[in-house]
Each structure stands twice: as structure tokens, then as C-alpha cells.
Amino acid sequence: MNELxxxxxxxxxSCSEHILETMFFAAVFDNADSQASNGCKRVASRxxxxxxxxxxxxxxxxxxxxxxxxxxxxxxxxxxxxPAQEDQVMAEFCNMTCxxxxxxxxxxxxxxxxxxxxxxxxxxxxxxxxxxxxxxLEGGTLSVCLRVDFESAAQSG
Amino acid sequence: xxxxxxxxxxxxxxxxxxxxxAKLSGxxxxxxxxxxxxxxxxxxxxxxxxxxxxxDINMPVxxxxxxxxxxxxxxxxxxxxxIVISTDATTERIQTMHELGAVGxxxxxxxxxxxxxxxxxxxxxxxx
Numbered sequence: 001m002n003e004l005x006x007x008x009x010x011x012x013x014s015c016s017e018h019i020l021e022t023m024f025f026a027a028v029f030d031n032a033d034s035q036a037s038n039g040c041k042r043v044a045s046r047x048x049x050x051x052x053x054x055x056x057x058x059x060x061x062x063x064x065x066x067x068x069x070x071x072x073x074x075x076x077x078x079x080x081x082x083p084a085q086e087d088q089v090m091a092e093f094c095n096m097t098c099x100x101x102x103x104x105x106x107x108x109x110x111x112x113x114x115x116x117x118x119x120x121x122x123x124x125x126x127x128x129x130x131x132x133x134x135x136x137l138e139g140g141t142l143s144v145c146l147r148v149d150f151e152s153a154a155q156s157g
Numbered sequence: 158x159x160x161x162x163x164x165x166x167x168x169x170x171x172x173x174x175x176x177x178x179a180k181l182s183g184x185x186x187x188x189x190x191x192x193x194x195x196x197x198x199x200x201x202x203x204x205x206x207x208x209x210x211x212x213d214i215n216m217p218v219x220x221x222x223x224x225x226x227x228x229x230x231x232x233x234x235x236x237x238x239x240i241v242i243s244t245d246a247t248t249e250r251i252q253t254m255h256e257l258g259a260v261g262x263x264x265x266x267x268x269x270x271x272x273x274x275x276x277x278x279x280x281x282x283x284x285x
Binding site: 018019022023070073074075085088089091092095096098099100102103104108109110111112113114115 | 177243
């Protein structure tokens with residue numbers, strides 16, 4: 001793992017933890033195995049961003065975690081949460097964590113986040129090949145993955 | 158003084174979160190107006206008096222940059238304070254939004270205290 005990947009990994013950890021605590025009222029208990037969600041039922045959201053740099057970001061969570069995060073974000077009971085609300089809230093987490101990590105990366109000049117796309121795979125397989133971190137929350141895990149491409153942005157810019 | 162706040166964001170979940178956080182912060186809000194993009198927001202402004210606008214940047218139909226530029230044109234909304242709420246905290250983006258006429262910038266993530274502080278600051282500036 002190179003120096004940039006180490007930095008991205010650290011930012012994914014700090015940004016995810018801060019966002020979960022501040023806006024979702026959820027605590028990160030520990031790191032989790034970033035490969036453990038492969039093949040499992042997950043609620044996921046993915047976005048592409050362009051600028052300098054460009055890249056992709058993906059978040060996936062246990063369905064129970066998606067539900068509890070949605071309830072925490074909206075201030076409602078878990079049994080009131082709808083799948084549409086889960087998709088919207090996971091999209092917000094995707095948007096915020098990606099934007100926060102990019103804003104803290106230092107080498108970023110500008111970026112624009114595209115609208116996140118939600119998915120509910122029964123057998124999850126990561127669609128972003130980047131730096132991945134997973135966290136243990138109360139009742140399950142949540143993973144984030146960021147791919148940053150400085151070279152193609154430099155070539156196109 | 159109870160405020161009328163216009164929340165502009167394409168995500169219904171984010172609009173609900175802002176309402177929730179404003180309530181938790183103790184801000185005295187009489188009426189929340191909502192819009193999913195800049196075009197809807199301009200229509201809301203034309204129909205209702207508003208004390209402050211909280212707007213996202215990345216939105217379909219009309220984004221936050223265009224919306225703030227339109228507000229700061231020759232229309233009647235030139236003096237209505239605008240606070241941008243965004244994940245993007247790059248210097249370039251913040252500078253652009255301020256140049257367009259935003260008077261506040263709140264980076265996500267934020268909580269009740271940050272929202273209240275920014276609204277107080279912006280409305281205080283407005284009343285000076």
C-alpha cells in the first residue's frame with residue numbers, strides 16, 4: 001500500500017466516524033473485515049465524481065444498519081423506516097463521506113459529486129476498486145471504498 | 158422573532174435532517190419552506206417572504222451556483238441571506254459561492270450548534 005492509499009484509508013476512517021457520530025448519532029465500535037460483506041445481502045450506494053481528481057465512492061451496509069442509520073438521521077422509529085428512505089439516507093452518507101474525504105485530501109483542486117445510485121444486492125460484490133475500510137457498528141457492519149484517479153484528471157484537465 | 162427558512166436540497170432526507178437539526182438547536186422557526194432545486198426555490202421566494210435560505214450545491218434542474226447567481230440578480234431577493242450547505246469544503250468552491258453572494262457556508266457534517274451559530278451570525282450581519 002502506497003503513501004496516498006494510507007492517507008485515503010485514514011481519511012475514510014476519520015470522516016466516516018465523524019459523520020456517523022455527528023449526523024447519524026451512531027458510534028463506531030471497531031474496525032471490521034473489509035472483505036466480510038462480499039456475497040452478503042447489503043444496502044449499497046455508489047457515486048462517481050469528476051474534477052481534479054475524478055473517481056468513485058461506494059458504501060455498503062447490513063440491512064439492519066441501513067435501517068438504524070436512517071432512523072437516527074431522520075429522527076424516527078426503525079419500524080417507520082421505508083426502503084426509499086433507506087436509499088436516500090445511504091445516498092446522503094455516500095455523498096457526505098466522499099465529499100469530506102476529498103475535501104481533506106489536500107491534493108484536490110475541485111470536484112463535483114454525481115447523484116448516488118442505490119442498490120440492494122442479495123450477494124454483494126464491490127464495484128469500486130479502491131481503498132476500502134469497514135467498521136463495526138451496533139448490530140452490523142458498514143464499509144466504504146474510495147477510488148481516486150489523479151492521472152486521468154491531469155490528462156483531461 | 159420566529160423565522161421563515163427556505164431549505165433547498167434535492168434529497169428529501171437531507172431536508173428532513175435540516176428541519177430536525179434546526180429544531181434540536183432551538184432556533185425559533187415559524188415556517189419551513191422546501192424546494193428540490195434552484196428553480197423551485199426561486200418560485201418559493203417569489204411567493205413567500207423568507208428570512209434565510211439554506212441551499213445545497215449539487216442539484217438537478219438548477220444547481221446551487223446558478224440559483225444563488227439568479228437570486229443576486231436584479232430581483233427582489235438580493236438581500237435575502239444565503240447559507241450554502243455542502244460536503245465540498247475546497248477553497249475554490251467556498252470562494253466561488255461567496256463571490257456569487259452566499260454569506261454563509263456550512264460544511265457537512267454539521268450538528269445543531271453549527272447550524273445555529275451560522276444562522277445567528279448571518280442574521281446578525283443582516284441586521285447590523
